[in-house]
Amino acid sequence: MENEKLPRREREKLRQRQEMLSAALDLFSLKGYHNVSMNEVAEKAEFAIGTLYKFFQNKEDLYKALLLQLCDRFEEALTQAISEPDDEIEKLRNYVRVRLERFRANIKIVRLFLAERRGASFNIKAGLDEEIRKRHHIFLHKIASIFETGIGTRKFKRIADPFSLAVALDSTIDAFLLLWLDLPEHHSYPEDPDAILNIFFQGLIDS
Amino acid sequence: MENEKLPRREREKLRQRQEMLSAALDLFSLKGYHNVSMNEVAEKAEFAIGTLYKFFQNKEDLYKALLLQLCDRFEEALTQAISEPDDEIEKLRNYVRVRLERFRANIKIVRLFLAERRGASFNIKAGLDEEIRKRHHIFLHKIASIFETGIGTRKFKRIADPFSLAVALDSTIDAFLLLWLDLPEHHSYPEDPDAILNIFFQGLIDS
Amino acid sequence: MENEKLPRREREKLRQRQEMLSAALDLFSLKGYHNVSMNEVAEKAEFAIGTLYKFFQNKEDLYKALLLQLCDRFEEALTQAISEPDDEIEKLRNYVRVRLERFRANIKIVRLFLAERRGASFNIKAGLDEEIRKRHHIFLHKIASIFETGIGTRKFKRIADPFSLAVALDSTIDAFLLLWLDLPEHHSYPEDPDAILNIFFQGLIDS
Amino acid sequence: MENEKLPRREREKLRQRQEMLSAALDLFSLKGYHNVSMNEVAEKAEFAIGTLYKFFQNKEDLYKALLLQLCDRFEEALTQAISEPDDEIEKLRNYVRVRLERFRANIKIVRLFLAERRGASFNIKAGLDEEIRKRHHIFLHKIASIFETGIGTRKFKRIADPFSLAVALDSTIDAFLLLWLDLPEHHSYPEDPDAILNIFFQGLIDS
DNA sequence: GATGAATGAGGTTTCATTCAT
DNA sequence: AATGAATGAAACCTCATTCAT
Numbered sequence: 001m002e003n004e005k006l007p008r009r010e011r012e013k014l015r016q017r018q019e020m021l022s023a024a025l026d027l028f029s030l031k032g033y034h035n036v037s038m039n040e041v042a043e044k045a046e047f048a049i050g051t052l053y054k055f056f057q058n059k060e061d062l063y064k065a066l067l068l069q070l071c072d073r074f075e076e077a078l079t080q081a082i083s084e085p086d087d088e089i090e091k092l093r094n095y096v097r098v099r100l101e102r103f104r105a106n107i108k109i110v111r112l113f114l115a116e117r118r119g120a121s122f123n124i125k126a127g128l129d130e131e132i133r134k135r136h137h138i139f140l141h142k143i144a145s146i147f148e149t150g151i152g153t154r155k156f157k158r159i160a161d162p163f164s165l166a167v168a169l170d171s172t173i174d175a176f177l178l179l180w181l182d183l184p185e186h187h188s189y190p191e192d193p194d195a196i197l198n199i200f201f202q203g204l205i206d207s
Numbered sequence: 208m209e210n211e212k213l214p215r216r217e218r219e220k221l222r223q224r225q226e227m228l229s230a231a232l233d234l235f236s237l238k239g240y241h242n243v244s245m246n247e248v249a250e251k252a253e254f255a256i257g258t259l260y261k262f263f264q265n266k267e268d269l270y271k272a273l274l275l276q277l278c279d280r281f282e283e284a285l286t287q288a289i290s291e292p293d294d295e296i297e298k299l300r301n302y303v304r305v306r307l308e309r310f311r312a313n314i315k316i317v318r319l320f321l322a323e324r325r326g327a328s329f330n331i332k333a334g335l336d337e338e339i340r341k342r343h344h345i346f347l348h349k350i351a352s353i354f355e356t357g358i359g360t361r362k363f364k365r366i367a368d369p370f371s372l373a374v375a376l377d378s379t380i381d382a383f384l385l386l387w388l389d390l391p392e393h394h395s396y397p398e399d400p401d402a403i404l405n406i407f408f409q410g411l412i413d414s
Numbered sequence: 415m416e417n418e419k420l421p422r423r424e425r426e427k428l429r430q431r432q433e434m435l436s437a438a439l440d441l442f443s444l445k446g447y448h449n450v451s452m453n454e455v456a457e458k459a460e461f462a463i464g465t466l467y468k469f470f471q472n473k474e475d476l477y478k479a480l481l482l483q484l485c486d487r488f489e490e491a492l493t494q495a496i497s498e499p500d501d502e503i504e505k506l507r508n509y510v511r512v513r514l515e516r517f518r519a520n521i522k523i524v525r526l527f528l529a530e531r532r533g534a535s536f537n538i539k540a541g542l543d544e545e546i547r548k549r550h551h552i553f554l555h556k557i558a559s560i561f562e563t564g565i566g567t568r569k570f571k572r573i574a575d576p577f578s579l580a581v582a583l584d585s586t587i588d589a590f591l592l593l594w595l596d597l598p599e600h601h602s603y604p605e606d607p608d609a610i611l612n613i614f615f616q617g618l619i620d621s
Numbered sequence: 622m623e624n625e626k627l628p629r630r631e632r633e634k635l636r637q638r639q640e641m642l643s644a645a646l647d648l649f650s651l652k653g654y655h656n657v658s659m660n661e662v663a664e665k666a667e668f669a670i671g672t673l674y675k676f677f678q679n680k681e682d683l684y685k686a687l688l689l690q691l692c693d694r695f696e697e698a699l700t701q702a703i704s705e706p707d708d709e710i711e712k713l714r715n716y717v718r719v720r721l722e723r724f725r726a727n728i729k730i731v732r733l734f735l736a737e738r739r740g741a742s743f744n745i746k747a748g749l750d751e752e753i754r755k756r757h758h759i760f761l762h763k764i765a766s767i768f769e770t771g772i773g774t775r776k777f778k779r780i781a782d783p784f785s786l787a788v789a790l791d792s793t794i795d796a797f798l799l800l801w802l803d804l805p806e807h808h809s810y811p812e813d814p815d816a817i818l819n820i821f822f823q824g825l826i827d828s
Numbered sequence: 829g830a831t832g833a834a835t836g837a838g839g840t841t842t843c844a845t846t847c848a849t
Numbered sequence: 850a851a852t853g854a855a856t857g858a859a860a861c862c863t864c865a866t867t868c869a870t
Contacts, residue, residue, distance in 0.1 A: 034241035037864055039832095048831040050868085059865065133389055159409040160402070164383070168406050171382030172375040179374060182340055195367070199375050199407065202366040220854095244839060255856045260841065448655035451843055453853095462852040464847085473844065547803050573823040574816070578797070582820050585796030586789040593788060596754055609781070613789050614820065616780040634833095658860060669835045674862065 017055050020045045021066050029108035033063060070109050071135055077102055082142060088150035089201075095143065096173060096193035103177050104189070110181065140166045165200065172196055224262050227252045228273050236315040240270060277316050278342055284309055289349060295357035296408075302350065303380060303400035310384050311396070317388065347373045372407065379403055431469050434459045435480050443522035447477060484523050485549055491516055496556060502564035503615075509557065510587060510607035517591050518603070524595065554580045579614065586610055638676050641666045642687050650729040654684060691730050692756055698723055703763060709771035710822075716764065717794060717814035724798050725810070731802065761787045786821065793817055 006014070023045035027036040038059055042049040056062035081098035082091045103110055113132075140163065147162035159165075173196060180189050194201075230252035234243040245266055249256040263269035288305035289298045310317055347370065354369035366372075383403060387396050401408075420428070437459035441450040452473055456463040470476035495512035496505045517524055527546075554577065561576035573579075587610060594603050608615075644666035648657040659680055663670040677683035702719035703712045724731055734753075761784065768783035780786075794817060801810050815822075 038866080039864075042832090049833095049866085050831050051829085053866070054830075130389075137389075157409065160406045164402070165406065167382045167386060168375075168379040168403075171378040175374045175378030176371070182344075195371070196375075199367045199372065202364070202409070245841080246839085256841085257843080257857065258855050261854075266840070452845080453843075456853090463845085463854095464852050465850085467845070468851075544803075551803075571823065574820045578816070579820065581796045581800060582789075582793040582817075585792040589788045589792030590785075597758075609785070610789075613781045613786065616778070616823070659862080660860085670861095671836065671863080672834055675833075680861070 016047070016051075020047065020052055020055055020062070021069060024062055024066050025070070025108060025112070028063065028066065029110075029112045038062075067112065067132060070106075070113065071132055074102065074109075074113075075135065075139060078139065079142070082146060088146050088153070088155055091146050092143075092169070092197060093193045095146075096169075096196055099173050100177070100189075100193065107181065110177070140170060143170065169196075169200060172199065223254070223258075227254065227259055227262055227269070228276060231269055231273050232277075232315055232319070235270065235273065236317075236319045245269075274319065274339060277313075277319070278339055281309065281316075282342065282346060285346065286349070289353060295353050295360070295362055298353050299350075299376070299404060300400045302353075303376075303403055306380050307384070307396075307400065314388065317384070347377060350377065376403075376407060379406065430461070430465075434461065434466055434469055434476070435483060438476055438480050439484070439522060439526070442477065442480065443524075443526045452476075481526065481546060484520075484527065485546060488516065488523075488527075489549065489553060492553065493556070496560060502560050502567070502569055505560050506557075506583070506611060507607045509560075510583075510610055513587050514591070514603075514607065521595065524591070554584060557584065583610075583614060586613065637668070637672075641668065641673055641676055641683070642690060645683055645687050646691075646729055646733070649684065649687065650731075650733045659683075688733065688753060691727075691734065692753060695723065695730075695734075696756065696760060699760065700763070703767060709767050709774070709776055712767050713764075713790070713818060714814045716767075717790075717817055720794050721798070721810075721814065728802065731798070761791060764791065790817075790821060793820065 020041065024036075024041050027040055027044060038052060039049055041062070042052040045052070052062070056065060077098055078095065081094045085091050085094055143166035144162040147156060147165045150156035151158050151162065160168075176196060227248065231243075231248050234247055234251060245259060246256055248269070249259040252259065259269070263272060284305055285302065288301045292298050292301055350373035351369040354363060354372045357363035358365050358369065367375075380403060434455065438450075438455050441454055441458060452466060453463055455476070456466040459466070466476070470479060491512055492509065495508045499505050499508055557580035558576040561570060561579045564570035565572050565576065574582075590610060641662065645657075645662050648661055648665060659673060660670055662683070663673040666673065673683070677686060698719055699716065702715045706712050706715055764787035765783040768777060768786045771777035772779050772783065781789075797817060
């Protein structure tokens with residue numbers, strides 16, 4: 001996408017970088033930051049350890065780069081999801097749907113993210129988690145503004161302040177997904193966005 | 208509480224053990240499991256490293272003991288909270304209130320717990336996180352049964368299945384607390400249980 | 415034996431000391447000096463670790479005391495064995511017989527001894543092995559003097575110098591016993607002293 | 622010998638490995654397995670501790686590699702010694718001679734070996750000593766077959782079963798060498814193989 | 829530019845020994 | 850006199866990072 005017009009050398013480099021990030025993702029999400037060595041990452045990516053260090057200053061740097069890239073993709077997909085429809089209810093449905101889809105497609109990513117978003121990772125000394133939480137925060141405000149608009153147009157009742165609603169919805173989605181992740185045999189995958197949304201819509205929607 | 212009648216030696220031992228666990232809690236919750244050395248814990252607890260190892264077989268053992276103790280206390284407080292009132296709505300209010308109280312009193316604990324409950328810790332080889340999640344799960348069912356009863360007595364509408372409601376409420380409480388934990392200056396501490404409960408009650412309560 | 419007339423207190427002490435040595439023997443011969451901790455010894459002997467240190471200054475001291483005691487007993491038995499008969503051939507037979515008996519009765523001791531006698535133990539910094547080897551040496555001279563006398567009385571031919579004969583006989587006994595110790599199922603226990611002695615007697619005896 | 626045609630990198634690696642083994646031999650044979658730390662070995666070999674661990678998985682692995690290499694060399698030399706001459710008496714002379722030579726050249730090795738061969742080492746958990754004793758055993762059978770053949774051709778009398786003779790000869794050589802090792806000033810080095818062999822030959826040889 | 833061998837600080841854990849009770 | 854809890858030096862081993870090739 002962003003590397004269309006780059007010289008061959010540069011494109012090649014980006015591809016290598018991506019392979020390293022991909023190997024890192026596999027390993028980190030499987031075993032956790034501290035249980036993965038740089039040698040392992042290099043080996044999985046099929047590069048020499050020295051080459052890995054050419055691309056990323058140190059282990060922390062690799063981890064940050066990985067998380068921020070995932071963050072970018074996630075945000076992009078979700079932002080698009082809430083941009084497309086006009087109707088607020090549809091926006092929310094779309095949002096939940098894309099969350100569920102993304103989750104299923106990138107289960108490896110999820111655990112990694114949650115560790116950071118919940119501020120429970122302790123992996124990184126200097127505030128990567130803070131950056132990620134800030135970006136999450138910004139995104140929550142986007143969701144909040146959907147509620148806001150919906151309330152303005154009398155589509156929704158003001159059962160709580162919009163930001164709170166965004167927080168509640170967002171965390172509830174997470175919780176359902178984690179439930180399924182932990183005990184896939186006991187909880188069916190929440191295919192239908194409305195299964196979650198209804199909890200809120202019952203009181204929310206002004207009928 | 209449980210050590211009232213023990214011989215002096217035993218009481219002393221328990222006190223020491225508790226001091227070690229306390230030091231471990233401080234450090235683990237501040238820096239994360241992998242960024243805390245056993246020497247640090249021993250130093251903070253003001254014991255020699257060998258003494259620490261007399262009480263806990265190894266680092267993992269210390270961590271497990273710490274988490275399970277916290278888990279016990281948490282469960283006890285919450286179970287009591289939902290046992291006292293008769294009314295379902297009051298039970299839920301009590302539950303949320305105790306969650307908020309406990310949280311404020313034990314912020315150090317929270318980060319530690321979330322890491323485990325979200326399955327994002329990777330700290331422990333053999334499924335401590337699994338045990339903690341299982342216990343959380345059991346507790347969710349207790350909350351679910353409050354909703355169930357409430358639905359049975361027509362106090363609540365069946366806007367979703369009770370377990371889902373429990374999950375949604377539980378995760379929403381977490382989310383609000385974390386928000387306040389991350390950005391205490393931007394979000395006032397959610398003193399009032401109803402601020403959270405209303406989101407669900409609006410649709411839930413059969414008026 | 416040596417504690418017959420001692421006051422009760424002293425006798426008790428000797429008994430305790432003996433129990434400690436006995437526990438130490440069991441453990442050292444089973445697992446080797448470095449793989450046995452002082453706590454283990456104390457526990458096996460059913461004393462507190464502090465008490466063990468009252469009797470023996472340190473681990474090395476305990477080991478030395480143990481080995482020297484075993485050495486004493488061994489020497490005593492063997493010295494008696496070669497004192498009793500008049501005839502040189504009988505002396506040697508007696509010697510071999512007692513070696514075999516003692517061995518069978520105290521297999522635990524054997525490995526311990528060999529480690530020291532072969533100078534292959536490295537367990538003790540300051541020359542315990544040297545002392546043991548010296549005592550072994552002295553004993554070898556006693557055996558040598560049997561050969562010497564036998565040669566003097568024309569009972570034996572001087573097929574080699576007497577000390578060499580003693581060395582050869584002694585080491586050969588060891589070797590057979592070890593063989594049986596290592597592979598008891600493949601090598602029958604050398605019950606008959608003559609089975610070993612004959613190797614030497616064939617050339618030795620002046621017929 | 623075996624690394625003639627290897628690429629430079631590989632040859633270099635083998636040389637380094639050999640240096641480590643050599644340092645380990647010096648230290649182990651001087652102080653014993655348990656009294657030598659990996660750091661010491663690394664320092665003596667003039668490598669970093671990490672490099673040592675690149676070559677040997679752990680301390681036990683290093684020890685095993687060392688002993689088995691020594692074992693190989695020893696066996697090779699001795700096997701050759703008994704292969705060359707046709708005559709059985711010459712074979713035995715050659716065998717004793719090479720034992721004496723090897724011993725003198727590699728005194729450091731001897732103590733190490735004896736510890737293992739005598740089953741008195743306790744250094745290694747999983748039966749390295751057993752392997753070494755097995756190999757020793759196999760070698761004893763080779764010596765036994767020399768006696769066997771000699772008996773078949775009436776060169777020797779059947780004064781004992783051939784394996785017993787092998788055991789006796791072998792252990793007697795050890796004993797003489799150890800004597801000289803312990804007290805070099807009192808016992809002249811047994812230069813002449815016949816000094817030992819005569820003890821057995823007197824009765825053995827059919828004249 | 830890529831490589832991967834070498835480094836060594838720092839982690840976990842053990843255990844001989846002491847000393848207050 | 851006996852106890853055993855407490856100590857901490859020192860062992861083994863890992864892995865992030867560097868740098869000569």
